[in-house]
Amino acid sequence: MKVLVLGSAGQVGRAVVQAARRGCELVTLSRAELDIGDEKAVAHAVAKIGPQWIVNAAAYTAVDLAEDERAQAQAVNDTAVGTLATAAELVGSRLLHLSTDFVFDGEANCAYLPTDQPNPISVYGATKFAGERHVLRKGTGIVLRTAWVYASTGRNFVLTMLRLMRERDQVRVVCDQIGTPTWATGLARAIWGIMERAPASGIYHWTDLGVASWYDFAMAIQEEALAQGLLSRTVPIVPISSSDYPTSARRPAFSVLNTDATRAVLEQPGHHWRYHLRMMLDELQCD
Numbered sequence: 664m665k666v667l668v669l670g671s672a673g674q675v676g677r678a679v680v681q682a683a684r685r686g687c688e689l690v691t692l693s694r695a696e697l698d699i700g701d702e703k704a705v706a707h708a709v710a711k712i713g714p715q716w717i718v719n720a721a722a723y724t725a726v727d728l729a730e731d732e733r734a735q736a737q738a739v740n741d742t743a744v745g746t747l748a749t750a751a752e753l754v755g756s757r758l759l760h761l762s763t764d765f766v767f768d769g770e771a772n773c774a775y776l777p778t779d780q781p782n783p784i785s786v787y788g789a790t791k792f793a794g795e796r797h798v799l800r801k802g803t804g805i806v807l808r809t810a811w812v813y814a815s816t817g818r819n820f821v822l823t824m825l826r827l828m829r830e831r832d833q834v835r836v837v838c839d840q841i842g843t844p845t846w847a848t849g850l851a852r853a854i855w856g857i858m859e860r861a862p863a864s865g866i867y868h869w870t871d872l873g874v875a876s877w878y879d880f881a882m883a884i885q886e887e888a889l890a891q892g893l894l895s896r897t898v899p900i901v902p903i904s905s906s907d908y909p910t911s912a913r914r915p916a917f918s919v920l921n922t923d924a925t926r927a928v929l930e931q932p933g934h935h936w937r938y939h940l941r942m943m944l945d946e947l948q949c950d
Contacts, residue, residue, distance in 0.1 A: 664688070666718060670721030674819065675761060675814075678850065678851035679854055679855070682854075694721060706746075706753070709754055716759060720761050723787070723790070726910075727911040736790045741790045748801045752803070757858075757864075758803070759807060759857065763808060764809070766782075769917045774919040777924060795866070806866045814848070815947050825947075828884075834899070836877050837907075838879075838903065839916060841874055842870075842875070844875060844936040844940065845870040848942070848943070867928070868922045870919075871939050872933050876902075881900050885898070887937075888944060
């Protein structure tokens, strides 16, 4: 199996590369190596490589900045995805496109199913939803939604919390947004499982198991990091409301994704988010 990974320098792209199955032919292209907004360059690269699968982990992910940079977010998350879907169709490749819980408005009271109607409340969410439609319109692609992704490298909530807990005497964290932390490595393994099983086109959800608020997540980060010697002291973590931490973009208050259908396809139960948090912190300890 030949697989092209786009956005290979990002935390999900790197995890997909590191989790590559033995015997597969892997081609990686970072944003610096291929601008997915360049229609001719994308068509040329896909035709030349001729992959069976394309994993699109490239995205505009600056959620707040997107409110002021709508054109840039739309170019990457919407228009470029359409270009990529067309290029994949022309050479008979299947496209696996990463999307987000931010396509939902957060007003649900139970985990969102892949069949639930999106209603994004931010520019970022709206552009990601538009990108999904390009993939699904071609009839062979897969949209894989995920949420609250973190890794031992890059920019993410876990690394930010560890830094703040070392630097400050107190940390304030939002407690009224609920979701599921997801380790990039676990997500990457699910991506490879999907490609190997080649299920029907459509929308799939994948996160770790369990739910948490950002406050719960921060508390767990501190507890686990103290246990592993990554932090030397405890600092108070103060729960605050979203209104006490205003941002340019609105976030869904509840964005838990129902992953049952995907787990049935992969025939794997998955792990609780706290178990994967410990594994990620183990990586930091080894570094």
